[in-house]
Amino acid sequence: MTAKQDMSCIVAEPFGVETYELMKSLLRERVGKKRFEHSVNVSKVARRLAKTYGADPDKARLAGILHDWDKGLSNEDLRDRAQDLGVEVDPMVLTDMPWLLHGPTAAVALAREYPQFGSDVFQAIARHTSGAADMTPLDAIIYIADIIEPDRSFGDMEGIERLRALVGELPLDELYFQAFKYTLEFLISTDRVLYPATIETWNILMRTHGHIAKHHINIWDMPAVD
Ligand SMILES: [Fe+2]
Ligand SMILES: [Fe+2]
Secondary structure: OOHHHHHHHHHHOOOOHHHHHHHHHHHHOOOOHHHHHHHHHHHHHHHHHHHHHOOOHHHHHHHHHHOOOOOOOOHHHHHHHHHHHOOOOOHHHHHHOHHHHHHHHHHHHHHHHOHHHOHHHHHHHHHOOOOOOOOOHHHHHHHHHHHHOOOOOOOOHHHHHHHHHHEOOEOHHHHHHHHHHHHHHHHHHOOOOOOHHHHHHHHHHHHHHHHHHHHOHHHHHOOOOO
């Protein structure tokens, strides 16, 4: 397939299966085998979540396969790429947690090369690393799919099983709240430095979802699903 043909498929049907397969084959050249398989899983889970929650499944599938587009880059390369692309970066992220940059850099790079995918897809990719307080359904779907995809093998597995069991049981914004909370609890339990914007996001979510947290407090006593 020539580059011209590639582009024509993206222009004709940016969320079609041909474009998905093309981007998948390009991703395969950018990341290792495990990351590639993770991305395929995320795209499948994102598609399922979109169907469950009334979002666009094809768009979710594409955002899922692209979310870790820059994950194969080293911390040094991510810093350089952020600078080259003019990505606005918190100085603390540059010094203490450059790996968080792989969402924002991928979003900007992909937007330049493939503008047909649209700002909602790029935003979902940019936000999958840190979340936000005002997530769109697509943002939330990619964030959640990244955590609950079936081969996820690190973190608090019981917590992940509980999240998986809540799919379809909770509205999407509440599921996102629980997923964000899971991430925060994991970061604290493993003694990680917290990105200040993450704490700010948590505080905003507590203002908007605090009642949900209290309402669903017994969920965390539910047995894990096999
Ligand atoms: Fe990622
Ligand atoms: Fe990921």
